[in-house]
Amino acid sequence: MTDLQKRLIAAAQRVEKTMNEQPFTCLYPGCSELPIRSHSQQEGGSLKTIQREGKVYTIRRRMETTFVDLSKSSDCLPPVCLTPISRATTFSGFCNRHDTDLFSCLENVPHLIPGNMEQVVALYRRSIAFAVANRRFNLNQMLGMAQELPEIKDNPALKGTIINWGIMLKYDMAYTFQPSFDSDAAERFEFIWRVIPRNIGISCASGIPPLDDEAGDKLVGELIDYSTGMMKAPRPIISFNVVPENDRTHVVLIWDKQFLPYVNDVRASASSFDKDVIELFFNDALLNRSEDFTMSPDLWEGLSDSVRNTIRELIIPEHMREKVEVPRLVSLDDIGPVVNTPLTA
Numbered sequence: 001m002t003d004l005q006k007r008l009i010a011a012a013q014r015v016e017k018t019m020n021e022q023p024f025t026c027l028y029p030g031c032s033e034l035p036i037r038s039h040s041q042q043e044g045g046s047l048k049t050i051q052r053e054g055k056v057y058t059i060r061r062r063m064e065t066t067f068v069d070l071s072k073s074s075d076c077l078p079p080v081c082l083t084p085i086s087r088a089t090t091f092s093g094f095c096n097r098h099d100t101d102l103f104s105c106l107e108n109v110p111h112l113i114p115g116n117m118e119q120v121v122a123l124y125r126r127s128i129a130f131a132v133a134n135r136r137f138n139l140n141q142m143l144g145m146a147q148e149l150p151e152i153k154d155n156p157a158l159k160g161t162i163i164n165w166g167i168m169l170k171y172d173m174a175y176t177f178q179p180s181f182d183s184d185a186a187e188r189f190e191f192i193w194r195v196i197p198r199n200i201g202i203s204c205a206s207g208i209p210p211l212d213d214e215a216g217d218k219l220v221g222e223l224i225d226y227s228t229g230m231m232k233a234p235r236p237i238i239s240f241n242v243v244p245e246n247d248r249t250h251v252v253l254i255w256d257k258q259f260l261p262y263v264n265d266v267r268a269s270a271s272s273f274d275k276d277v278i279e280l281f282f283n284d285a286l287l288n289r290s291e292d293f294t295m296s297p298d299l300w301e302g303l304s305d306s307v308r309n310t311i312r313e314l315i316i317p318e319h320m321r322e323k324v325e326v327p328r329l330v331s332l333d334d335i336g337p338v339v340n341t342p343l344t345a
C-alpha cells in the first residue's frame, strides 16, 4: 500500500467517525428526530427474494472500505461486494416513525399492484430520498476529506464538485423531494409501470437522469448560476424502481410533471414493445444511469469476469471514463403491458 493510500484510508476513517457522531436528521419535512438506517430496497421483500444465505451483491458505499478495496485491487474499478441484506441499500433517511408510516403500503402487502397510486408515491419518495440522502452524505464526506487533507483542499475539481453538489442538493430537496409530501402529491406524478413475469434477480431504487450524461451536464451547467449560487430550474430526475417478487419483477418509472419537457425519450423507450428498444433502455437505466443496484449472488457469480468488469466500469460517471457499451444483462422479450397515467403532453 502506498503512503497516499494509507493517508486516504486514515482520513476516511476519521471523517466517517465524525459523521457517525454528528448524524443527520430525519428527511421528513420538519422532523428533527434521528434517522434509523432506512432501506431503499425492502430487506424482507425484494432483497429476500434475490438473496442467498442472507446476502446479495451491492455497490460498495463506505468510503474507508472502498479505499481499502481499491488499494488491494489491481484494476481500480469500483467494488461490487457480497453484503448481508440487513446492511444492503441502507441510508441515513427517516426516523423510525416516519420510515414505518411512509412505507407500510409497500412493506405490509403481499404484492405491489400495478397502477396503485399510494404505492407510486411511496416508491417515488423512497428512491428520491435515497438519492438526496446519498448526495447529502457524499457532500459532507467530501467536505470532511478536504479538511483532513490540506493538499487536496484547493484542488479546483474538488472545489467545483463541492460547490455544484451543494447547490444541487438544496434544489433537489426543495423542488423534487419535499413536494412529494404535499397534500396533492399524487397529482404531481406520471408513471410507467411494467411487469416482467419472472424474478430477474436484480433490485433497484434510485433516481436516474432522463437525459444522457452529455445532454444532462450541458443542461445542469445552464441551470446553475454561479454568481448567485442559484439554479434557474430544478435538475430533472426520474424515480427508477426495479422490485422483484417471487414470480415477477415490477419496473416502475415515476416523474414529477414539472420535468415533462425532458422525459419524452424515456417515456417512449420505457413503454415500447420493441424488444431491442426496451432492453437497451432498461439495461442502460439499471447499469449506467442508476446509482444503485443489487444482484442475486447466483446472477453476479454466473457472469464472466469481463462482463463483471464492464458493469463495474459503468458505475464510474461517464465523463470520468471511456465510453463503454452496456451489456444486455437482462433479456426482456417477456415484459408485460404498460400501465400508466393518462398522458398530459
Ligand SMILES: [Zn+2]
Binding pocket: 026, 027, 028, 031, 032, 033, 094, 095, 096, 097, 098
Ligand atoms: Zn421523522
